[in-house]
Amino acid sequence: MGSLKTIDFLVFLIYFVIVAGYGYWVYSRKKKAAVSASHDYFLAEGSLTWWAIGASLIASNISAEQFIGMSGNGYFLGIGVAAYEWIAAIALIIIAVWFMPVYLKNRIYTMPQFLKTRYNETVSLIMAIFWLLLYVLVNLTSILYLGAIAISGLIGPEYLHTVLLALAVFSLIITLGGMKVIGFTDVIQVAVLIIGGFATIYFALTIVGEKFGAGSSAVAGFKTLMAQAPDHFKMILPKPDANSSQEYINKYLILPGITIYFAGQWIINLNYWGCNQYITQRALGADLNTARKGILFAGFLKLMMPIIVMLPGIAAYVLHANGHLPGLRGMDDAYSAILGFLPPGLKGLAIAALTAAIVASLAGKLNSIATIYTLDIHMKYFKRKSSFALQHSVGADLATPELLKAEHAATAIDNKEEKQMVWIGRIVALVAIAFAVIFEWKDLLGIGGKGGFTFIQEYTGFISPGVLAMFLLGMFWKRTTGAAAVVGLIMGLVMSVFFKLGAVPLLGHETILYTAFKNDAGVYEIPFQISMGWSFFFTAVAMIAISLAGPRINPKAFALDKKMFKVQPSIIAMIVATLLILAAIYIKFW
16 A cells, blocks of 8 residues: 555554544543533534634644645645635634624524524525535535545555545544534544644655755755745735746736735635634534634634645645656645655654544534534424424524523423434435535546635635625624625625626726736636625625615614623733734745
8 A cells, every 4th residue: 555554554543543432432421411412413512612612623624625735735836825824813813802702692503593693584594505505515525535635645546435435434423423522523633633744844844954955954944945945935926917927827816916915815714714604613602701712722723734734835846846756746746745755654643634634624514514404404494393492402592501401401302303303414414425425536526627725715705705794794784684685695696706707808807906817728817816805895885785775773683782892811812922923924924
């Protein structure tokens, strides 16, 4: 099996046994607890600690999308792609301070529930279906496919489908235990991810130093990378001119210079971290202070992620450019190629770290798919007689785990129905992962052709502007109406498609709004982050205009007060530390 040794398989087996054993222990303990079966499965009954929330957020976020996709973009673009991670740290501060109080005060536990509570059931149902399709057809499939490509690249390409099935089964097993099992096993997953990731980049840098005669140290290797590829260590790409190469233009289309900090980057991160069931689900079962600390802890961990997932790509670029990686096939193979240099044992740890990231993300995504379908579609539209009881069991009238348990006892939902809800969620998870395997058995979606990270960001970006506009205006402007939300939902998608396909033919390639550049196919293309920015702007303007025709205060508006957003000194300290580290990074690599 490729270049793997017995010690590599032993290390990986130890990882598997520890995660599976701990997950089973957590599952056995929760089975004995007197809690709501459905709430425990979907929301962990508020039992996750702040460090478990933070670790689970990162374990679910860092996956093949980053290890393979972002490492590939590191190979192609350089350090500029780290903006996705570092701006995310600021976005998490915004989520912790301003979004979470709104969610928790109004007892929001799913994103469609937010839309129903604030707007109406039509918006909620449409978005529930949108999210399910997005999670299955974009996120789940890409994570599974990129992960299988990476691991099979190490043990042999002929094992691609075997790895694909193994990842699907492993993630499904963890998902069956529910959010509590996912949350606490994610602590192990993120520990393995960080240890394995740092070990990988340490050895990669030492190898770079040795290959170029700079010395056998990570510091020497890093200095060699900066000397050999100075263009890969610039955060801001200048705008292309008439003399720019096609390769440089392709880079700019992905990261359009300073404009990303005024456009798509904020939309991507605020939507992903603040309006995404897959992510917010970890914190929605906790009290405000615990949720805030967990989210800020995740933000601190995000600062380290580019070192683990982006630097290997730059190392692969430098090695390949100088003839030390002759067999490298493309940018999405960069991380696997670096792992090939690792010594026996460490290679097994690196594969374990990669598997941990993939499995944690797949399990989290599957649980979110199960939660949205079960709570926001099946129990509302296919089991109408239970809707009142369900509302009080998992809905909007509960604020703390203690109240949840008390309400559950008061409404006395029978144990049979509780188990039915959990089994519906499990069946949905099984169907979702089966669809993902079918779609990616022969890469029907063409993920390998676009580059994994860009594929996810670009296609998620079709609905991100409209979703973020609905959430921001719904949270913080009491005048926003349900009609405006429907228009925002539709217009966000329409504007995204317009800037992707219609703007250049109608308006030309150079306007006051954008500059389009020719891609590899010779077709003018607007950088998708700029398209997202304008889509959000016009969608928000339309929503505001429609809402101005309604009442000054919408009857469904959330009640807000300044006390909700007050933060404790420990929270302020975490925020300041994060911002100081970010400032130092940008001063160094601007």
